[in-house]
Amino acid sequence: MAACASGGGGGRDGGGLGTVLLQTHRGGASQPLGSFFLPSSSSSSPSFLGPRSIVRFDDTNGSTTTSRPFFTAFDADENGDDDLDEYFRQPEKKRRLSVDQVQFLEKSFEVENKLEPERKIQLAKDLGLQPRQVAIWFQNRRARWKTKRLEKDYDALQSSFDALKADYDGLLKEKDKLKAEVINLLTDKLQKKERATGTLDLSHNDAMSREIPLEKPIVDSSGAGCKQEDISSARSDIFDADSPHYTDGVVHSSLLEAGDSISSYVFEPDNQSSDLSQDEADNHNNNNFCCRNLLPDQYVFPKLEDEDYSDPPASFEDQAFWSSWPY
């Protein structure tokens, strides 16, 4: 058998297709060409709806037979020999499947998007198409389906990310707000206490107040810049007795490192001190701490926080974090 599909190459199924068509042709050697055409159910006008790929087969007699297996509407009697001749002379062209054919294939695809050989043959028979065409249609349809699914998955992921990001941003703002409130309350408390006790060296304090802004007071680990009971009472106003954040003079917070005490970590580290070593810090403490004249031997320069938890956790911005995200 010599079979060559048009368009060059012909593909693997070309042989199978040739076999089918040749068998059909041989089976009905006296059959007119019109028997290959299906009546159109959607259009009364004569039209060629199948591809015009012309498959030539040299039969055993050496003559060339041209098969046009999947025209869905062609009335040979109406069009006459001229049209037929004109059609045969036309160079092969791609033809789209008819609406009915596509609908039929779509329904079949919904049932099962894979095509077993028997089903392929049956569909081809029902639609007047080549089995190869049915296979190609399913293949292309699977590709389109996959593309759509990817788009949907991407949209879902994007929505999920946006929602999470909004939540995260909201929480960050809330955290900043609460932190500011804590700082203000503690600051007020301290100032009131200092005024009430009158132990503060005002002249010295005035000088210090110019160096260290009140919004970010430096607090030591033993007394938060003043007496332990001062900061303790202040804290007790901020954190209630049941609060997980503070018990027995120690803050237990997810925001803090394990073992850190509030006296060290309630406040952000002073930027101007953040790069100092402990020795430098001690020196800095002696020179600048606002209440050093109260209990000099207890003053310890505030422990500096390594990381600022107001920033997103590294893992959140990290690629690895999102690559492990389950959605």
Place this chain on the structure above:
DNA sequence: TTGTGTTTTATTGCCTCC
């Protein structure tokens, strides 16, 4: 009418499975 972008049909080459 024509240029351009999109969709559909078909081919090709590679890969996997039996």
Place this chain on the structure above:
DNA sequence: GGAGGCAATAAAACACAA
């Protein structure tokens, strides 16, 4: 090794604005 699936791609058909 053959059959079939898939990705990439070509090319025809189609839609549509200018």
